[in-house]
Every structure is written in C-alpha cells, then in structure tokens.
Amino acid sequence: MRVATSVIEIINPATQQKVGEVPIYDRAQVQAAVESARKAQGAWAAYSFRRRAQVLYRYRDLLIDNKERIADVLTGETGKPRGDVYTVELFYLCDSIGFWASRARKLLANQKIRPHLLKNKSVYSSYLPIGVVGIIGAWNFPLNLTIGDAIPALMAGNSVVIKPSEVTPLSALLAAELAAAAGFPPGVLQVITGRGETGAHLVDFADMIHFTGSIATGTKVAERAARALKPVTLELGGKDPMIVLRDADLDRAANAAVWGALVNSGQVCVSVERVYVEEPVYQEFVNRVVRLVKGLRQGSSEADIDIGAMTFPPQVEKVERHVADAIAHGAKVLTGGRRNSRLPGLFYEPTVLIDVDHSMKALREETFGPLLPIMKVRDEEEAIRLANDSVYGLSASVWTKDIARGRALAHRLESGGVCVNDCLVHYLTIDAPMGGRKQSGLGRRHGPEGIRKYCHQQTIVVDRFGMKTELLWYPWSPFKTRLFSRVLNLLFRSGWKKRFFG
Numbered sequence: 001m002r003v004a005t006s007v008i009e010i011i012n013p014a015t016q017q018k019v020g021e022v023p024i025y026d027r028a029q030v031q032a033a034v035e036s037a038r039k040a041q042g043a044w045a046a047y048s049f050r051r052r053a054q055v056l057y058r059y060r061d062l063l064i065d066n067k068e069r070i071a072d073v074l075t076g077e078t079g080k081p082r083g084d085v086y087t088v089e090l091f092y093l094c095d096s097i098g099f100w101a102s103r104a105r106k107l108l109a110n111q112k113i114r115p116h117l118l119k120n121k122s123v124y125s126s127y128l129p130i131g132v133v134g135i136i137g138a139w140n141f142p143l144n145l146t147i148g149d150a151i152p153a154l155m156a157g158n159s160v161v162i163k164p165s166e167v168t169p170l171s172a173l174l175a176a177e178l179a180a181a182a183g184f185p186p187g188v189l190q191v192i193t194g195r196g197e198t199g200a201h202l203v204d205f206a207d208m209i210h211f212t213g214s215i216a217t218g219t220k221v222a223e224r225a226a227r228a229l230k231p232v233t234l235e236l237g238g239k240d241p242m243i244v245l246r247d248a249d250l251d252r253a254a255n256a257a258v259w260g261a262l263v264n265s266g267q268v269c270v271s272v273e274r275v276y277v278e279e280p281v282y283q284e285f286v287n288r289v290v291r292l293v294k295g296l297r298q299g300s301s302e303a304d305i306d307i308g309a310m311t312f313p314p315q316v317e318k319v320e321r322h323v324a325d326a327i328a329h330g331a332k333v334l335t336g337g338r339r340n341s342r343l344p345g346l347f348y349e350p351t352v353l354i355d356v357d358h359s360m361k362a363l364r365e366e367t368f369g370p371l372l373p374i375m376k377v378r379d380e381e382e383a384i385r386l387a388n389d390s391v392y393g394l395s396a397s398v399w400t401k402d403i404a405r406g407r408a409l410a411h412r413l414e415s416g417g418v419c420v421n422d423c424l425v426h427y428l429t430i431d432a433p434m435g436g437r438k439q440s441g442l443g444r445r446h447g448p449e450g451i452r453k454y455c456h457q458q459t460i461v462v463d464r465f466g467m468k469t470e471l472l473w474y475p476w477s478p479f480k481t482r483l484f485s486r487v488l489n490l491l492f493r494s495g496w497k498k499r500f501f502g
C-alpha cells in the first residue's frame, strides 16, 4: 500500500495489483458521521425487535445474492482462498444475523428481580441502547470483525459507525452499500475509512467502542476512551497453546494442528501458535504434522488451493524475523521457513519448527503467520506451566481421550476459552461468550454478554403500596435509632436468622 495524503490505495496481496482506493476521513468528517448516526438512532431504537429483525433478514438475503461479488472483493483485498470467504466470513456473518435477530428480544428483555429485603418494592432491570457504537476492526477477517460485530449492536437499537482496517476496507464498504439497499434507515449503519487517526477520532465521538486489533493499539484506544469514561471492549492478540497428551488421538490432533495453525495463513487471533507434546508421542506427532503440511497447496485465491497469500506486508516480515530468531537460538525448520519464491505476492511457505523453547520470539510473541512451532514436554505439568507462561490469554486447546482430564486441565489454563479435542471452533459457537484474559482483551463478544455490552443496564424500582412515608425517611427519632440498632442485632448476628437472611 502506497502512502497518500487523502486516499489509501488497496493492493491485492496475491497479485500486487491495485484493487481500489478509499478516502481518509478527517476529524470533522468523523464527527459528522457520528452526528448523523446519532440523529438516526432514536427512530431505529423505536422500531420493534421484530421490525429490526426484518431489516436484518432482508440484509442477509442480499448478502447471499451478492456472495460472488463479496468473495471477489474479499479475496482481492486479503489474498485468502474463496473457501475461507464462504465459511469463516460469510457463513459466520449470515449465521450471526439469524442468531441475534431471533434472540435479541429475549436476551434484552426486562429482568424481574425479587428483592430479598425490600418486599414493598417491585424491581426490574432493563437494557437500553447506548447510542452510537463505534466499531474499529482488524484486517484478518474484514467482514466479521466489522459488520459481524455490528449486528448485535444494531439489534440492540444502536446505530453503528465502522472504521475498518486501512488494509482491507473494501468489503465493509460493499456491505454498507448492501445495508442501505436492505432498508436500514440512512445513518444507522455507516462505514468510514482511514488509518489510525480516523479510528482515534471515532473513539472521541462515539458513545462506546468495540475494538479488534493489536495489544498496542487496544491500549491506546482504552486510554483515549478512559478520558471520557467511555465503555470499550477490546478483542486483542493471542499466542494460543495446544497441549497434546500421550493418550491423544494423534491423527485428529495432527490434522487440527495443521489447520488451526495455517488457516487464513495463520492470521487468526485464535490460531494455534505453539504446540506442546508429551515426550512419548512427540516424534510420531511431528512426523504426521510434517507429512500433512508438505501436502498443502499454496497459491492465488482463484486457484484450487488450501493456503492463500498473507494480507499485510509487515506481517510477512514479522514471520521472517520470528523464524530467523528461532534458528539463531537453535530451532530446526522441518518444512517451509522462507517466502514462496514461485508466487509473486505475499506468500510465506507453511512452516514447521522443532527444537524450540521459550527464549524464542516464535514461542513468546504473537506471530500471526503460517508458522507451527512444536515443543517436546516431559509431562502435563510442564505443558501447563509453559502454556501459562505468556502475557496472552485468548484461547487454548487440550488433546486427550480422557475428557474429564481434558476438562480439568482446561480450567488450569489462563485463557478466555479452551477447546478439548478441537480448536478455533469456540469462535463459531456464538451462543457462548468469547474473549481474552490477561493482555488478550477486555469484555466478550458472543453469548448474552455479546449483545448486553452494547446497552446501558438500567434498574427500575417501583413502590408497591404508596404509603405516606417510609421508615428511612425524615424525621429521624430516638425511637427509630433504637429500632435499627435492634434490627441490626436481629438480622446480622450469627445464629438461626442466617438461614433466612443470608
């Protein structure tokens, strides 16, 4: 991508051809976009859930009708295979539209609360839209990290302004065009384009920010939002460990490791980034993985391929740095380990590293590329210790035939999500909360929290009996003081009362 003053050129990473250009929104333009979103939000929030869902279902029809066009744009800006577009992008997006459209009303229904003490009050809690939600996305899944995350915000009655990555803004722009055709009122769903500065302006003007990206940028976003005490959710990087125990099904584990580490050229937040294998099955596991990786086909998204191009030029350089650093510290490359010189674009060969340890960047920093480092461990204790030896805590996986043991180990992993005998699929299980611990993020997408986070929670307390006065109200008297002193003794001294009042 060439740096220009007022536009950004978008380059196909597989062919190095220009595929489009987008304007850079300045501060005033971002403010205007948020203001028009704010004006539109009230009427949108006044729609019933059913009416909002109808717009979303029309939108889904249009996405399906235009899937070839969307796939052309997405493969063009990312270099990923068409199959990845249909599955991880479009399938996810269409499924999430149905999921939120059909469940939002129930998930955001008023919740009746039975007060344990003030029995003369009726209490409920309600979810109200926050207003204008700003969504800032990364480049690895340009549709589902923008429009995908907007769906629950929209179903909750918010308007949304999206700032996609400057590397891959074209698919989000196309999706916004289709949204207008689907009948979203003007202003309710907008896409603005630009680099980090445009994102920073959006943080200043929106009422809430949902951010996906690196820890470094996420920290800046959180600091900026904190100045106005604005809510943020942060979906950040990962260094996901995979633990293969001696009783694992090695065929399944090897197949999963290869797909989990290399899908989307390894540019997935929940990629398998490091594998720890118990000594007795280590060699057998490595042999299987290498055999599978050598059979993968890499190429342009138009061909019949397994692995496409990488998307972002600096990312290829990062993979090169991690491999060089690992080799300098004693690692061995079993396959790959270099750019693919047979292809013109940003292609790095799928790579397997062994003889690795935690002195190496490839085991400590997020690589976000087609790299699979495999480390031999003595036993599960060593595997757990190494898996937790990380600033990241996004997700992890454990591989064993003993499910109870797998679950027990999962709870010991400092990670927002853990799969047992599977990997990555927790991202697609949108019924369940998904997000990171440690520096991998704050807040959750998916599950009930995935829509409630886009709301203000409001508690309503209604008096039931309409008495002229209440015990707590003025005037204060010696009688009332004595009464409360006795009530304290009665209610909170240990004894039989505990059973009734907790």
Ligand code: NAD
Pocket (backbone or CB within 6 Å): 136, 137, 138, 139, 140, 141, 145, 163, 164, 165, 166, 194, 195, 196, 197, 198, 199, 200, 201, 203, 212, 213, 214, 215, 216, 217, 218, 220, 221, 234, 235, 236, 237, 238, 268, 269, 366, 368, 394, 436, 440, 441
């Ligand atoms: P990035 O942090 O460089 O950029 C993300 C977005 O932030 C871009 O739209 C960018 O323009 C914007 N931005 C940059 N500076 C900003 C600022 N000061 N204020 C506001 N916005 C700003 O990340 P990236 O390289 O696009 O994405 C890769 C990272 O995203 C990886 O670390 C990956 O693990 C992470 N990721 C996480 C998840 C998850 O769910 N946890 C999902 C996908 C990607």
